[in-house]
Structure formats: structure tokens, C-alpha cells
Amino acid sequence: MLRSLKKISILFFLVSLLAFFGQNQLAKLDVDAIVLIVGNGFVYLLTAASFWLVSNGLKSKSTTSFMGSVYSSFMLKLILSAVVVVAYVRLSEGKANMPAVFICMVLYLIYTFLEVSELMKLLRKK
Numbered sequence: 658m659l660r661s662l663k664k665i666s667i668l669f670f671l672v673s674l675l676a677f678f679g680q681n682q683l684a685k686l687d688v689d690a691i692v693l694i695v696g697n698g699f700v701y702l703l704t705a706a707s708f709w710l711v712s713n714g715l716k717s718k719s720t721t722s723f724m725g726s727v728y729s730s731f732m733l734k735l736i737l738s739a740v741v742v743v744a745y746v747r748l749s750e751g752k753a754n755m756p757a758v759f760i761c762m763v764l765y766l767i768y769t770f771l772e773v774s775e776l777m778k779l780l781r782k783k
Contacts, residue, residue: 661708661712661775661776661778661779662705662708662775664771664775665701665704665705665708665768665771665772665775666701668767668768668771669697669698669701672693672764673694673697673698676690676693676694676697677690677694686756687754687756688754688756688757689754689756689757690757692745692754692757692758692761693757693760693761696757696758696760696761696764697761697764699741699761700738700761700764700765700768701768703734703737703738703765703768704734704768704769704771704772706730706733707730707731707733707734708772708775708776710730710733711726711727711730711772711776712776712779713726714726714727714730715776715780734765734769738765742758745758
């Protein structure tokens with residue numbers, strides 16, 4: 658499983674390094690680097706948990722169990738992402754850095770694409 662998370666982990670470290678060392682350039686674009694780094698870490702952890710759930714579902718002999726892992730993975734990502742964004746917007750008292758939130762949304766899509774492609778490779782091996 659760790660080998661399958663290699664591309665996802667590389668993306669996480671690249672985005673984190675770019676956000677950390679590019680804070681001045683991001684500030685010029687009105688993007689809060691701290692929000693981007695924390696959001697990137699959160700999306701990475703969600704993706705890793707989702708990958709773990711679905712890859713365990715792939716090992717199951719039952720189609721129902723596999724579909725349950727896929728649905729629970731989807732719901733986990735959807736609900737936790739929504740809760741975190743709503744909490745961030747409310748706690749920031751109207752000063753939420755929306756460009757960073759939108760970048761994290763794009764990262765969510767990229768992580769999801771990488772997750773699905775790696776899961777498809779695991780499925781083909783099986």
C-alpha cells in the first residue's frame with residue numbers, strides 16, 4: 658500500500674515545499690501560505706484514509722463489502738471536507754482566505770485523480 662501512495666506523497670511534499678518557500682509570491686497573489694499548507698495536509702490525510710478504506714475493500718471477496726468501502730470513503734471525504742471548510746470560514750470571522758480554499762479544492766481533485774489511478778492499478782494486478 659505504501660508503494661501505491663508514492664505519487665500522492667510526492668505531490669504532498671512538493672505542494673508543501675512550494676507553499677513554504679513561495680510564501681512571498683503567494684502573498685502577492687493574496688493566498689495565505691499557512692492555510693494552503695494546512696489544507697494540503699488535510700486533503701493528503703483524507704486521501705490516504707480513503708485509499709486505505711478502498712484498498713481494503715479490494716481485498717474483500719464480497720462485492721457488497723467493496724461497494725461499502727467505496728461509499729464510506731466517498732462520504733468520509735465529502736463530509737469532513739465540508740465540515741472543515743465551514744468551520745474555517747466561520748472561525749475566521751469573515752477573513753477567510755478564499756484563494757487558498759479554492760487552491761485546496763483543486764488539490765482535492767488532483768489527489769482524487771491520483772488515488773483512483775493508483776486504485777485502478779491495484780485492481781488490474783488483482
